[in-house]
Amino acid sequence: xxxxxxxxxxxxxxxxxxxxxxxxxxxxxxxxxxxxxxxxxxxxxxxxxxxxxxxxxxxxxxxxxxxxxxxxxxxxxxxxxxxxxxxxxxxxxxxxxxxxxxxxxxxxxxxxxxxxxxxxxxxxxxxxxxxxxxxxxxxxxxxxxxxxxxxxxxxxxxxxxxx
Amino acid sequence: xxxxxxxxxxxxxxxxxxxxxxxxxxxxxxxxxxxxxxxxxxxxxxxxxxxxxxxxxxxxxxxxxxxxxxxxxxxxxxxxxxxxxxxxxxxxxxxxxxxxxxxxxxxxxxxxxxxxxxxxxxxxxxxxxxxxxxxxxxxxxxxxxxxxxxxxxxxxxxxxxxxxxxxxxxxxxxxxxxxxxxxxxxxxxxxxxxxxxxxxxxxxxxxxxxxxxxxxxxxxxxxxxxxxxxxxxxxxxxxxxxxxxxxxxxxxxxxxxxxxxxxxxxxxxxxxxxxxxxxxxxxxxxxxxxxxxxxxxxxxxxxxxxxxxxxxxxxxxxxxxxxxxxxxxxxxxxxxxxxxxxxxxxxxxxxxxxxxxxxxxxxxxxxxxxxxxxxxxxxxxxxxxxxxxxxxxxxxxxxxxxxxxxxxxxxxxxxxxxxx
Ligand SMILES: Cc1cc2nc3c(=O)[nH]c(=O)nc-3n(C[C@H](O)[C@H](O)[C@H](O)COP(=O)(O)O)c2cc1C
Ligand code: SF4
Numbered sequence: 001x002x003x004x005x006x007x008x009x010x011x012x013x014x015x016x017x018x019x020x021x022x023x024x025x026x027x028x029x030x031x032x033x034x035x036x037x038x039x040x041x042x043x044x045x046x047x048x049x050x051x052x053x054x055x056x057x058x059x060x061x062x063x064x065x066x067x068x069x070x071x072x073x074x075x076x077x078x079x080x081x082x083x084x085x086x087x088x089x090x091x092x093x094x095x096x097x098x099x100x101x102x103x104x105x106x107x108x109x110x111x112x113x114x115x116x117x118x119x120x121x122x123x124x125x126x127x128x129x130x131x132x133x134x135x136x137x138x139x140x141x142x143x144x145x146x147x148x149x150x151x152x153x154x155x156x157x158x159x160x161x162x163x
Numbered sequence: 164x165x166x167x168x169x170x171x172x173x174x175x176x177x178x179x180x181x182x183x184x185x186x187x188x189x190x191x192x193x194x195x196x197x198x199x200x201x202x203x204x205x206x207x208x209x210x211x212x213x214x215x216x217x218x219x220x221x222x223x224x225x226x227x228x229x230x231x232x233x234x235x236x237x238x239x240x241x242x243x244x245x246x247x248x249x250x251x252x253x254x255x256x257x258x259x260x261x262x263x264x265x266x267x268x269x270x271x272x273x274x275x276x277x278x279x280x281x282x283x284x285x286x287x288x289x290x291x292x293x294x295x296x297x298x299x300x301x302x303x304x305x306x307x308x309x310x311x312x313x314x315x316x317x318x319x320x321x322x323x324x325x326x327x328x329x330x331x332x333x334x335x336x337x338x339x340x341x342x343x344x345x346x347x348x349x350x351x352x353x354x355x356x357x358x359x360x361x362x363x364x365x366x367x368x369x370x371x372x373x374x375x376x377x378x379x380x381x382x383x384x385x386x387x388x389x390x391x392x393x394x395x396x397x398x399x400x401x402x403x404x405x406x407x408x409x410x411x412x413x414x415x416x417x418x419x420x421x422x423x424x425x426x427x428x429x430x431x432x433x434x435x436x437x438x439x440x441x442x443x444x445x446x447x448x449x450x451x452x453x454x455x456x457x458x459x460x461x462x463x464x465x466x467x468x469x470x471x472x473x474x475x476x477x478x479x480x481x482x483x484x485x486x487x488x489x490x491x492x493x494x495x496x497x498x499x500x501x502x503x504x505x506x507x508x509x510x511x512x513x514x515x516x517x518x519x520x521x522x523x524x525x526x527x528x529x530x531x532x533x534x535x536x537x538x539x540x541x542x543x544x545x546x547x548x549x550x551x552x553x554x555x556x557x558x559x560x561x562x563x564x565x566x567x568x569x570x571x572x573x574x575x576x577x578x579x580x581x582x583x
Contacts, residue, residue, distance in 0.1 A: 019362070024344040029288075029327055063346035064327035066288045078289075082250035083447055084405035086493035087485050120330060120497050121250035121447075122289055125405035125477065126412045135291055 002045045006034060010049045020050050024060050028067045036076075037068040065120075072115040073108040075153060078132045081118045084125035093129045093141045094118075100150065165391055167379040168372070168399060169415040172261040178296040181303040184264040190309055192381030196272045197316070202232075204276040208377065211385035212397035217244055217335075217370030218445065218474050220396075220463040229357035230277045230365045240366040241279040241319065242342070243270060243374055245286040245293065246326060246333035250447035250497055251479040254401040255371035257413050259286070259293035262375075263300035269374035270321055271310050272381055277367050280313035282321045285338050288328045297323055330501035334550055335368040337503075348503045349550035372401055394419035396462035404430040406480030407437045413477070419462040425478065426457070437482035441566055445474020447494050448555025450562035451481070471562070486582035487567035488574055491560055492520040498556035509553035512543050516560065523571065526579030533571050537564055 002010075009030050013023040027046050031038045038046075038061060047057040061067050068076075079094050098104055101114050108115040124130035127139025138149060171179045171187055184190070196204050209224025230239065243266065247255045259266065270282045286294050301321050305311035311320055329347050331337040336350035339361050360366025376398055380388050389397045396418045402425045403413040409431030416425065422442070426432065433439055441451045444461065450471035452459070459469050466473040481490055499513035516539050522528050540561040543553040564571060573581050 019344070021344040022342070025324075025327065025341065026344075029325065032327070060344060060346060063348075064329055066326075066328040081493065082497050083443075083479055083490060083493050084251050087406050087479070087481070087490060120501065121248055121252070123247050123253045123256050123287070125251050125253045125479075126403065128405055128411070132289055135289070137289070137292075 002042060002049070006031065006046075007049055010046060014050065020052055024050060024052065024057055028057070028061050028064070032067050037070060037072050039071070043069075071108070073113050075113060075134055076115045076117065078117045078119035078122070080120070080122045080124070080128070080130050082121035084121070085129040088128040090129045093131070093146070096143060096146055097131075100146070164417065166399060166415040167383075167391075168258065168265070168375050168401065169261075171265075172257070176261065178260060178299070179262045179264060181264055181300070181307065184262070188382060189264055189378065190268055190304075192378035193268050193271050193275075193309065195381050196275045199275075201276050201278050204272065204381070207385060208276065208380060211380045211388040213373065213376055213380060213388070214396060214463060215370055216372035216376075216400070216476070218249065218448075218472075220473060223369065223373055226357065226369075227273070227277050227367055229355060230367060231358065234278060238281060238362075238364050239277055239279040240361045240364060241270060241274045241277060241282040242335075242338065242361065242366060242368045243282070243284040243371060244333060244335065244338060244368050245284055245290065245371050246338065247287055247290070247371070248328075248330045248333050249475055250494065251405055251443060252403070252446045252475040252477045253405075254403050254413050254475065254477055256290060256293060257401070258371055258375050259290065260296050263293075263296040264304065265375050265378060266297065266371060267300050267304050267310060267321065269377040271304075271319065272377040273367065273369060273374060274319040277365070279367070280318045280320065282319040283342060283361075284321065284323045285332070285342060286323060286325055287332070288326050291325075294323055294325055330497075331503055331550075331552065334552065337550070338368060339366065346503070348505060349552075351549075392418035392462070394460055394462050395464060400461065400476050402429070402461060403475075403477030404480060405477070406442075407434040407482040407485065408432065408480055409434055419460040419465065421457070422452075422459050422461060422478075423457040425461065426480070433480075433482060437484055439480065440483050440485075440487070441481045443474075443479040443481075443559055444471050445476050445478070447479070447497065448472075448551075448558050449474040450558045451566050452562075453566055472558070484582070486524075486580055487563055487570045488520060488523055489580065489582065491563045492517065492524060494559050495520060495556060498552065502552060506548040506553070508543050509548045509556075512539050512553070513556060515539060516557075523574040524580050524583075526574075526577075528575045528578070530575075532575065533564060533568075536560060540564070 010027045013026040044054045047054040101109050105118050124139045129141045130139040213223045214220040326332050332341045332347040337347035341347040356366045399415050400418045405411045414429045439454045441453050443449050463473045495516050499517045502509045504510040540557040543557045545554040
């Protein structure tokens with residue numbers, strides 16, 4: 001079920017843009033931000049609030065790579081596989097990540113912690129090879145920097161559970 | 164050497180504040196523009212010779228001049244293209260993150276020229292730091308009454324649209340569809356956006372770097388702008404280098420700097436133990452050039468004459484320890500993934516190209532594969548598809564087939580990739 005806040009946000013977007021369709025993009029981005037992914041149920045309800053057929057909103061949702069239509073892990077890694085990163089060894093970086101998490105592209109680890117996705121050029125070419133983790137950029141990746149990044153996530157998790 | 168676009172950037176990477184920006188002459192170009200008519204601003208930009216930095220090099224003033232001169236009372240829009248997803252391209256990010264007021268001022272000037280009261284910055288979803296810097300800059304400029312009050316002649320209202328991502332969102336008509344909340348599929352041209360763009364209204368779309376030039380052109384004048392470069396293309400250019408070079412990066416230099424000046428002078432030459440084999444001069448969708456082109460001037464006309472395109476001006480370098488076939492495969496996988504599927508040559512041709520290149524890499528290549536790749540390159544050439552994605556996709560392929568023919572043949576002969 002959409003929260004009252006989410007419904008209000010959708011109506012506000014329609015009002016501000018004066019156009020239901022234009023609000024579709026904003027609605028999907030908002031749901032993605034709030035929920036981490038957009039479920040079938042959320043999409044159907046959002047379409048109702050927008051006053052457009054579910055299929056029409058679906059058409060928009062599936063066109064964009066940062067709208068996730070399947071449940072993802074607590075952390076999402078998007079590893080660049082485009083040309084500048086490929087030259088700098090993106091394949092081996094991806095292999096390291098896959099080995100460490102025990103998952104392939106498009107998969108989520110069994111503990112629900114990580115999802116790994118391929119990304120087209122992230123615009124971090126001078127720092128290749130690069131990836132984003134939960135939307136934040138990381139460049140000049142190698143075995144060592146990856147270790148450090150994963151260690152930091154481990155610590156954060158530790159911190160969380162102390163609450 | 165003047166570097167107007169980047170000279171205010173701070174070493175710590177934080178954004179230039181409004182105070183710092185104004186202290187260095189910021190917003191004076193806008194002041195000048197406000198004292199002129201829209202038409203005068205347009206003429207001045209035309210006279211400067213500024214060409215679009217988004218990849219095609221279209222003259223900016225001429226682009227603006229297609230907006231109907233007669234005001235019918237309805238809205239007009241100015242849109243900044245900050246989607247930057249062309250593989251190998253990272254130049255706009257530097258400007259957005261480091262000096263957002265330069266973009267805000269540029270938007271206000273362009274909007275003045277075309278009579279737009281609303282502007283959008285369409286920015287890729289991964290550029291969160293850029294979006295945050297812009298948001299702050301817009302708030303600061305609005306608070307000072309520099310923008311955001313079109314009813315008082317202090318426009319435009321500027322809105323940031325954070326994209327949910329796709330390469331085609333950067334194609335200007337795909338971008339307009341995305342802004343309207345549709346799939347980012349390209350539109351038919353004509354009608355051109357300047358006549359019928361966002362919600363069917365006159366709209367101009369310009370690249371970030373193009374917009375960043377406007378404050379300086381207004382403040383210093385067209386003659387100053389032309390004198391910045393040694394050649395016929397005016398101004399400076401943000402050049403970038405990625406690949407196995409000593410210091411990958413982005414630098415502002417006079418338009419028409421040579422490949423050598425960029426590659427050796429700025430990027431420090433090749434990384435140790437690596438030899439230059441070729442380069443894509445301006446992002447993924449440009450033709451490869453060989454090491455014999457070190458003294459080529461990196462401006463639109465010179466690179467065009469050499470058989471490629473300046474594109475985004477960000478070079479991707481191929482070295483002797485990297486397989487050219489593997490590099491082209493990486494490029495074609497990207498394009499194939501990003502095809503919207505509207506035209507048959509692109510929808511079917513790109514995956515076919517990928518399958519052949521994979522076969523070559525994995526030792527399953529067959530007699531006739533190289534000819535098939537050549538044939539496919541021709542079938543995806545300009546004029547055969549709806550948008551420029553497909554023609555761009557085959558530029559590196561067709562040129563690699565010529566420049567690195569022996570390497571392609573070696574994959575066939577040796578039944579696999581010699582680099583593996
Ligand atoms: C597939 C495709 C992707 C594009 N991506 C971008 C982009 O990310 N940024 C950009 O400025 N131009 C991009 N362009 C070029 C735009 O269509 C357009 O020409 C440009 O924004 C115009 O700006 P300019 O006149 O200032 O150069 C792309 C073109 C194509 C065909
Ligand atoms: S060329 Fe490719 S991306 Fe462009 S409209 Fe045709 S199918 Fe779509």
